[in-house]
Amino acid sequence: MNTVDFTEKYYIDRRGSHSRKWDGEHLKFSRTDLLPLWVADMDFMAPQCIQDAICSYVKANPLGYTMTNPNYIEAVIGWYKCRHHCNLQAEWLTSAPNVITGIMWCIGAFTKPNDAITLLSPVYGAFDTSASSAQRQIIAVPMNRTEDNRYTVDYDAFENAITEHNVKLFIHCNPHNPIGHVWTEREMDRLFSICQRHNVLIISDEIHQDLITGPTEFTSALTVSKGAYADNMIAMSSLSKSFNMASLHHAEVIIPNEKLRSQFNAYKAHVYHTDSDVIAEAAITAAYTHPEAEAWLTDVLAVIRENYEYLCQELGMALPHIRISPMDGTYLAWIDFGAYVKAEDMHDVFENKCRIAPSFGEWFGGEDYATFVRLNLATSLENIKTATHNMIKHIHP
Known part of the structure; x- marks a missing residue:
């Protein structure tokens, strides 16, 4: 399945579902109208075979x-x-x-x-x-x-x-x-x-x-x-x-x-x-x-790779001194904005200007990583395009 078809079939708008990532922004951020790329879960439904297995067990067993x-x-x-x-x-x-x-x-x-x-x-x-x-x-x-x-x-x-x-x-x-x-x-x-x-x-x-x-x-x-x-x-x-x-x-x-x-x-x-x-x-x-689950995993990895490649290409052209670590595993992009944003301004820039909820770098080891963010790419390409556009617009060379 290509990435467009996969996203159309499995992507779901999770607002209002009690999602920690989408409905829990107030737990970590100063506002609740942000594009959430923080909590490490996906915005895709599980494979149908997993859904069926859960339903079948509940219907057949106390x-x-x-x-x-x-x-x-x-x-x-x-x-x-x-x-x-x-x-x-x-x-x-x-x-x-x-x-x-x-x-x-x-x-x-x-x-x-x-x-x-x-x-x-x-x-x-x-x-x-x-x-x-x-x-x-x-x-x-x-x-x-x-x-x-x-x-x-x-x-x-x-x-x-x-x-x-x-x-x-x-x-x-x-x-x-x-x-x-x-x-x-x-x-x-x-x-x-x-x-x-x-x-x-x-x-x-x-x-x-x-x-x-x-x-x-x-x-x-x-x-x-x-x-x-x-x-x-x-x-x-x-x-x-x-x-x-x-x-x-x-x-x-x-x-x-x-x-x-x-x-x-x-x-x-x-x-x-x-x-x-x-x-x-x-x-x-x-x-x-x-087999359906393994095929789903192959397809979701293709979506994640596409999102990562888009992010790297667009940010790399607009912000040439940005430092993005190679993402050989996970669906989490680790990015250093230190060439463009001061550590003390990171929260304001991302929350109030870019309108993105990232995982901030200091959450992973303190102030040494205060100019970093971790972005969750296990979502639709449309969301990654929106986030990338907002970063390019509000973070200037």
């Missing part, structure tokens, strides 16, 4: 207490094997309501108050708040930006931070939100070998694993160096991004090490009691097994 459906487990294992060349064992799988909750449970299960947790910045702000709210120290290691606007790791600084602060846990993000970087196996091998050398547990957030928009193939942290680090790792993912199902609260938590898995599940049982989310399991099973 919504009582349930156990995990083996078909769901098989679907997850099959998807990882076929799409990501990652061989999972059924017993490795446990769950959380979402990835951030899973990370919070890992922090509770494997660290103590005042322990140090490290991450590479800029990075999704919920990592920081999850750790700081649990009274853990956040050790952010800034990445270096290259002339072509990619980010690289200072491995010496990463290791020094670990040894100096006696870091217990590393939160890894692949693909990396907000910079759009898809980590190579070689890069992860260097990071993980440092963690292994200093007995640092690795948490790998792989929620954007299916949203690959550039040339670098996604590699799960579980498979790096033929699984050499899997025994010291917890990987997490969710279809909330891939198939736009964030309101179905379910994430896969994959823990190969039996001792770590038991420790995680014991902590989970202490703070959370529930049975399986049968609606989420039905939706995930359809997404991972139905």
Whole structure:
């Protein structure tokens, strides 16, 4: 399906639907008449096969207490094997309501108050708040930006931070939100070998694993160096991004090490009691097994690429000193407007002049990123054209 036909079929006006992105602007912004490109979900309906699976389950079954459906487990294992060349064992799988909750449970299960947790910045702000709210120290290691606007790791600084602060846990993000970087196996091998050398547990957030928009193939942290680090790792993912199902609260938590898995599940049982989310399991099973869902994913990636290419081309011509990071993964564009807008003017320019609600750069690592925005491109090309036109009109060379 071409991008025009896909948008016509699946795009939906979400205002008035209690959408956090479209109806919740008052939560973060000074006005409510903005074009929202902040919250990381899509403005597209889920594939019909997922809608049908949810409706079919509800019509055929009472919504009582349930156990995990083996078909769901098989679907997850099959998807990882076929799409990501990652061989999972059924017993490795446990769950959380979402990835951030899973990370919070890992922090509770494997660290103590005042322990140090490290991450590479800029990075999704919920990592920081999850750790700081649990009274853990956040050790952010800034990445270096290259002339072509990619980010690289200072491995010496990463290791020094670990040894100096006696870091217990590393939160890894692949693909990396907000910079759009898809980590190579070689890069992860260097990071993980440092963690292994200093007995640092690795948490790998792989929620954007299916949203690959550039040339670098996604590699799960579980498979790096033929699984050499899997025994010291917890990987997490969710279809909330891939198939736009964030309101179905379910994430896969994959823990190969039996001792770590038991420790995680014991902590989970202490703070959370529930049975399986049968609606989420039905939706995930359809997404991972139905050809229509995979075709939908292929088509939505084409829309995202088209939006990104349009944004880069138009902004690049009108604002030649703008710095846009290559978006090899996710649907999130990371853009530095520092050549044109002062840090203290960013909110006024975007909210009151451009009439756009972006994710502001300081949300991903503080004032060092105050001239950046993250823009969600998982919407119609018309919306991206409107946003681009407004930025060009109100941000002058």
